[in-house]
Amino acid sequence: xxxxxxxxxxxxxxxxxxxxxxxGFKVADELAFAGQTQFVQDRLAFRCEVKVKGKLMxxxxxxxxxxxxxxxxxxxxxxxxxxxxxxLVVTDDISLPFGSLRIKPKGSDGGHxxxxxxxxxxxxDIYARLRFGVGSNFAKGKQxxxxxxxxxxxxxxxxxxxxxxxxxxxxxxxxxxxxxxMTQFNNK
Numbered sequence: 001x002x003x004x005x006x007x008x009x010x011x012x013x014x015x016x017x018x019x020x021x022x023x024g025f026k027v028a029d030e031l032a033f034a035g036q037t038q039f040v041q042d043r044l045a046f047r048c049e050v051k052v053k054g055k056l057m058x059x060x061x062x063x064x065x066x067x068x069x070x071x072x073x074x075x076x077x078x079x080x081x082x083x084x085x086x087x088l089v090v091t092d093d094i095s096l097p098f099g100s101l102r103i104k105p106k107g108s109d110g111g112h113x114x115x116x117x118x119x120x121x122x123x124x125d126i127y128a129r130l131r132f133g134v135g136s137n138f139a140k141g142k143q144x145x146x147x148x149x150x151x152x153x154x155x156x157x158x159x160x161x162x163x164x165x166x167x168x169x170x171x172x173x174x175x176x177x178x179x180x181x182m183t184q185f186n187n188k
């Protein structure tokens with residue numbers, strides 16, 4: 001059975017639970033819910049397993065805080081013997097409008113500390129990532145407050161729908177591959 005490591009970025013703690021920066025955790029929770037399983041605390045992460053069409057997704061929510069996400073990714077990548085092409089990182093992205101979803105095979109960290117940590121750990125930027133747009137409706141110098149802020153009322157109206165689509169994109173990545181998933185979902 002092919003194994004995939006789905007690394008959903010966020011910060012642990014109730015104060016971060018409903019923030020834009022924690023969208024990765026929300027997507028992870030949706031995958032676990034749809035797979036009728038729950039996360040358990042394990043080494044460097046909350047972890048669960050979900051099977052989809054003969055593929056095994058090992059889904060982690062790192063407990064290392066965002067800035068050390070690479071540490072959790074590296075541990076589970078080694079422990080489960082998963083190659084880089086079977087890794088997908090789910091992250092928030094301020095350069096995309098709210099609710100936009102893009103999956104891509106590589107790219108820069110874009111100033112995102114979680115991606116920066118992962119790229120330092122892997123030694124390159126060649127790993128798939130699902131970028132969940134959180135928008136950029138913040139004043140200059142207020143980026144941190146924005147991403148650590150909670151969703152506004154308007155965003156909350158469609159947030160769950162977008163999370164469900166993100167979960168479908170992850171399942172697609174694991175079953176039909178990156179290229180077909182990009183074709184099917186990007187720009188929609």
